Amino acid sequence: MSENATLVLLRHGESDWNAKNLFTGWVDVDLTEKGRAEALAGGQQLREAGLLPDVVHTSLLRRAITTAHLALDAVDRHWIPVRRSWRLNERHYGALQGKDKKQTLAEFGEEQFMLWRRSFDVPPPPIDDGSEFSQAGLPQYADLGDEMPRTECLKDVIARLLPYWNSDVAADLTPGRTVLVAAHGNSLRAIVKHLDGISDDDIAGLNIPTGMPLVYELDADLRPTGDGGRYLDPAAAAAAAAAVANQGR
Ligand SMILES: O=C(O)[C@H](O)COP(=O)(O)O
Numbered sequence: 001m002s003e004n005a006t007l008v009l010l011r012h013g014e015s016d017w018n019a020k021n022l023f024t025g026w027v028d029v030d031l032t033e034k035g036r037a038e039a040l041a042g043g044q045q046l047r048e049a050g051l052l053p054d055v056v057h058t059s060l061l062r063r064a065i066t067t068a069h070l071a072l073d074a075v076d077r078h079w080i081p082v083r084r085s086w087r088l089n090e091r092h093y094g095a096l097q098g099k100d101k102k103q104t105l106a107e108f109g110e111e112q113f114m115l116w117r118r119s120f121d122v123p124p125p126p127i128d129d130g131s132e133f134s135q136a137g138l139p140q141y142a143d144l145g146d147e148m149p150r151t152e153c154l155k156d157v158i159a160r161l162l163p164y165w166n167s168d169v170a171a172d173l174t175p176g177r178t179v180l181v182a183a184h185g186n187s188l189r190a191i192v193k194h195l196d197g198i199s200d201d202d203i204a205g206l207n208i209p210t211g212m213p214l215v216y217e218l219d220a221d222l223r224p225t226g227d228g229g230r231y232l233d234p235a236a237a238a239a240a241a242a243a244v245a246n247q248g249r
Contacts, residue, residue, distance in 0.1 A: 004217040004225055005173035008051060008180045009188050010071060012063040013038035013211040021101045021247060023124075025093030026135045026149075028061050038211025039067040043074025045213050045232040053180035055081045055172045059088035059187065060140050067211065068182035083172075086141060087164035090184035094124035094151025097133040101248030113248065119153065120200040126150035154203065158190045165191065173222055185244065188214075195224050209240030 013035030017024040031039065046053070052075060058064045065084070072078045096104060096116060105113040115122045127150050129136035134150075141148055149156065172179045181191070188208045192198065195216060198206065208214070213232050217225045231237035 002217075003175045004219055005175060005222070006051065006178040007173060007216040007218055008046065008053060008178065009191060009208075009214040009216070009229070010042055010067065010180060010182045011185055011188055011208045011210050011212070012061075012067040012182065013042070013070075015063045018210065023093040023096040023099050023101060023104070025090055025097045025133075025152075026061070027097050027133050029063060031063055031066055035063070035210065036066070036070060039070035040074050042067070042211045042213050043071035046071065047075040049213075049215070049232050051075075051178055051213070051215065053077050053080055054177045055083065056180040056182060057083050057085070057088060057169055057172075058182045059090065059184060060084055060086050061089055061184070064088070064182045064184060068180065071182070072180070083168055085164050085168065086144065087161050088181065088183040088187050091154065091157045091186035092127075092135075092149040092152040095127045095131070096124040097127060097131075105248045114204070117248075118204040120203060121153050121155040123151040123153040123156065154186060154190060154193075155200075157186055158194065161187055161190050162194065165194065170222055173218055175220070185210075192229065196228055205245075207241040207244040209237050209244060212237045212240060 013031050015024060015031055015035055016029045019032050053072065056068050056072060058068045069078065072080065116124045127134050135141055136148065169179065169181065185208045189203060189206055192206060193203045214229045215232065216229045219225050
């Protein structure tokens with residue numbers, strides 16, 4: 001048995017609002033048919049690579065939960081334990097939730113658009129609790145109290161995600177086991193930044209494609225071995241990540 005643990009990071013398949021090019025954040029939209037197919041394809045990639053998850057962690061958002069279910073169904077691992085946490089949710093996009101990315105770029109210009117979308121520590125304006133795209137009062141977040149975000153930057157995501165990573169995910173990352181984390185573009189950027197030691201400036205250039213497994217072998221200290229994370233289909237992942245980078249243009 002390997003002395004390493006295997007981590008599989010999987011961003012949800014294309015969502016309804018990904019397809020419409022809308023800022024999504026914590027708005028609980030579903031997958032498109034293309035997104036469902038991406039999730040199944042991600043599971044088939046795991047099967048072909050012989051990667052059989054022993055436990056799965058997801059956010060509380062249906063696009064990640066459904067992606068995990070479809071991918072695990074494709075690899076006959078639908079029966080494994082599942083753990084869910086808001087700490088794996090997508091970055092809360094504040095008052096940008098529901099707004100068109102192209103219109104936002106046109107209205108606020110390149111610098112402000114990129115600051116809100118990809119800077120490390122500049123959050124969008126907070127969302128009003130009365131907004132139709134606010135999550136205030138939803139039962140799944142009832143326990144958050146004052147921790148309930150109204151907007152987040154990537155630094156905020158890292159601060160609320162790492163406690164879960166260091167406790168719940170780390171506890172499952174034992175030698176010889178495979179852990180699937182089905183989450184979101186920015187919560188996975190937070191994990192990759194942590195694992196790869198990417199600087200606060202360089203992280204702006206990292207984009208995660210939908211539905212494509214990113215695999216790490218982690219040592220006993222949960223540090224990546226070898227060359228770090230690897231996509232099972234690197235060429236397709238690079239092309240899809242470039243498309244994510246160009247959203248709004
Ligand atoms: O929440 C969203 O809008 C997307 O899932 C991530 O969007 P981004 O790639 O623009 O951060």
